[in-house]
Amino acid sequence: MATTSSIEWTEMTWNPVTGCIKISQGCKHCYAERMAKRLQAMKADRYRDGFQPTLHDDLIVATHPSKVTQRKARRTNKIDHCCPGKLA
Numbered sequence: 001m002a003t004t005s006s007i008e009w010t011e012m013t014w015n016p017v018t019g020c021i022k023i024s025q026g027c028k029h030c031y032a033e034r035m036a037k038r039l040q041a042m043k044a045d046r047y048r049d050g051f052q053p054t055l056h057d058d059l060i061v062a063t064h065p066s067k068v069t070q071r072k073a074r075r076t077n078k079i080d081h082c083c084p085g086k087l088a
Contacts, residue, residue: 016059019051 007013020032027033032051039047046056 014059015046016056017053018046018056019049019053021053 019036020027020030022028022030036047036051040050046054
C-alpha cells in the first residue's frame with residue numbers, strides 16, 4: 001500500500017488487483033485499460049499481464065495475529081483501492 005498519494009481525494013492507495021473483464025458498452029473507452037497498456041509497455045512488473053485480471057498476493061496481508069503489522073492510523077483514512085482495475 002502506498003503510504004501517501006498525490007490524488008487529491010484520497011490519502012493512500014491500495015491496488016492488490018490490476019486489470020478487469022469488460023462487461024458492458026460502458027467499458028468500451030476504459031481509462032484503466034489504456035493505463036495498463038501504457039504501464040505494460042514501460043515494463044512495469046505489476047502490469048506484465050496487461051489488462052488481464054491479476055491478483056498481487058504480496059499486497060494481501062494475512063489476518064493471523066502473527067502476520068499483521070500494527071499500523072498507526074489516523075481517526076479516518078481515505079484509501080482508494082484498485083484504481084487501475086475493478087474489485088467488486
